[in-house]
Amino acid sequence: MKNSWLPRGAAILMNNRSQTLQLLFSRGVMSRTDIAHYLGITTAAVTSIVSDFLDEGLLVQQEAVLESQKPVGRRRLPIAINYDWRYILAIDVHSYYINIGVTNMKGDVLTERSLAPKGGTPEALCSGIAKECIKMLWESGISMEKVLGAGVTVIGPINQRDGIALHVFRLFDDPFPIRSYFEAEFPFPVAVENNVCAILLSELVYTDITEDSHNILMLKWGPGVGSAMAIHDQIYKGYHYQSPEIGHNLISERNGLRCNCGAAGCLEPTVSVDAIVAFIAEEIAQNPTGELAKLSNVLGTPTRKNLPQYLESDSETLWTFMQERAHALASVTGNAIHLLSPDKLLLTGDLFAMEPVKELFESQLQAINPRLQPDLCAMARASAGKKYAGAAAIVVEQILLPWKDLGSSARQTHRNS
Ligand SMILES: [Zn+2]
Numbered sequence: 103m104k105n106s107w108l109p110r111g112a113a114i115l116m117n118n119r120s121q122t123l124q125l126l127f128s129r130g131v132m133s134r135t136d137i138a139h140y141l142g143i144t145t146a147a148v149t150s151i152v153s154d155f156l157d158e159g160l161l162v163q164q165e166a167v168l169e170s171q172k173p174v175g176r177r178r179l180p181i182a183i184n185y186d187w188r189y190i191l192a193i194d195v196h197s198y199y200i201n202i203g204v205t206n207m208k209g210d211v212l213t214e215r216s217l218a219p220k221g222g223t224p225e226a227l228c229s230g231i232a233k234e235c236i237k238m239l240w241e242s243g244i245s246m247e248k249v250l251g252a253g254v255t256v257i258g259p260i261n262q263r264d265g266i267a268l269h270v271f272r273l274f275d276d277p278f279p280i281r282s283y284f285e286a287e288f289p290f291p292v293a294v295e296n297n298v299c300a301i302l303l304s305e306l307v308y309t310d311i312t313e314d315s316h317n318i319l320m321l322k323w324g325p326g327v328g329s330a331m332a333i334h335d336q337i338y339k340g341y342h343y344q345s346p347e348i349g350h351n352l353i354s355e356r357n358g359l360r361c362n363c364g365a366a367g368c369l370e371p372t373v374s375v376d377a378i379v380a381f382i383a384e385e386i387a388q389n390p391t392g393e394l395a396k397l398s399n400v401l402g403t404p405t406r407k408n409l410p411q412y413l414e415s416d417s418e419t420l421w422t423f424m425q426e427r428a429h430a431l432a433s434v435t436g437n438a439i440h441l442l443s444p445d446k447l448l449l450t451g452d453l454f455a456m457e458p459v460k461e462l463f464e465s466q467l468q469a470i471n472p473r474l475q476p477d478l479c480a481m482a483r484a485s486a487g488k489k490y491a492g493a494a495a496i497v498v499e500q501i502l503l504p505w506k507d508l509g510s511s512a513r514q515t516h517r518n519s
Contacts, residue, residue: 120507133178188250192493197272209491224278232287251501253493293500298328300492308484319444324452325375432466450482
């Protein structure tokens with residue numbers, strides 16, 4: 103068996119208990135013997151760790167499988183994470199909307215709803231969201247004891263260690279301690295992370311991607327442009343908790359569009375879903391008898407919501423524009439690839455979820471630099487179709503693994519120890 107797996111929390115000294123869980127989260131199902139092999143410990147040690155987790159219900163025993171097709175093959179008893187052992191309260195904060203939901207430990211949604219940001223101060227905003235969350239838990243009949251923790255994913259740079267949002271674009275300019283605000287409202291712990299870093303973390307937590315790729319660049323296209331990087335299997339943050347920001351590369355010298363980040367001339371406002379919608383609206387206004395105007399008679403005024411339907415058409419005007427925009431994004435991404443040399447470029451977001459858009463981007467990337475490795479791009483898997491996978495992943499990483507590292511009774515005190 104190939105064994106390039108390294109526990110991701112090695113830098114913060116994880117013990118065999120949480121490494122066993124980490125391995126099971128990334129592999130799904132494994133036998134005790136295979137876990138022992140990966141961790142370099144005895145099968146007896148694994149059996150002891152696993153029996154604790156089986157007793158409390160965090161792990162489940164799967165049906166025995168034959169190791170080989172031969173009738174004399176050894177029987178192996180695979181074990182797996184019981185993803186429904188506890189639930190996760192997921193809170194996803196954007197500039198103009200907030201999604202809240204309850205998921206299992208893999209990000210599968212039990213219930214969810216959407217809110218508009220309210221309150222003139224960060225404290226009022228968080229308190230309002232918390233009240234809606236408690237109402238949602240109450241209405242769904244989910245007891246607080248069943249909730250492992252809240253995962254709060256937020257746009258902009260985040261100090262995830264102390265749970266501080268440093269700059270929530272368009273909502274608040276100043277840093278605020280988002281974790282302590284929420285922990286004052288909930289009877290369970292809270293994990294906070296930047297939304298794109300959290301999506302990338304979900305790939306590290308729930309898939310075996312680190313088997314082959316230790317340095318990963320993630321690019322999110324749709325609705326905005328977001329990016330994050332993992333180096334040596336760890337989410338990379340630089341000065342002041344900044345992530346590599348592909349969307350905020352400067353692309354125009356003068357008269358550039360004003361971006362959410364405050365700067366003028368960034369890439370993002372020229373390639374975002376809103377930019378594409380604005381282009382279609384402008385074309386319709388200028389050519390009332392053109393192909394896009396005809397489409398709008400059927401689909402309605404272009405919006406974020408019906409953009410996928412516009413992109414299902416073969417409108418030459420629209421796809422010529424898309425090719426230009428995909429080229430602009432691919433150029434800047436190509437520069438980032440030169441600087442960061444990732445093993446993998448993971449694609450995610452509403453636009454990449456559309457196959458023709460993803461193909462268009464990849465072809466532009468290859469056209470710019472034909473020497474890129476052919477299997478460089480891949481679609482993100484853990485977060486595909488799961489908007490709360492990132493929130494679930496940060497709760498597993500920041501709350502469950504440190505808790506289980508210390509033993510079952512240490513939940514309430516792990517942060518103070
Ligand atoms: Zn910007």
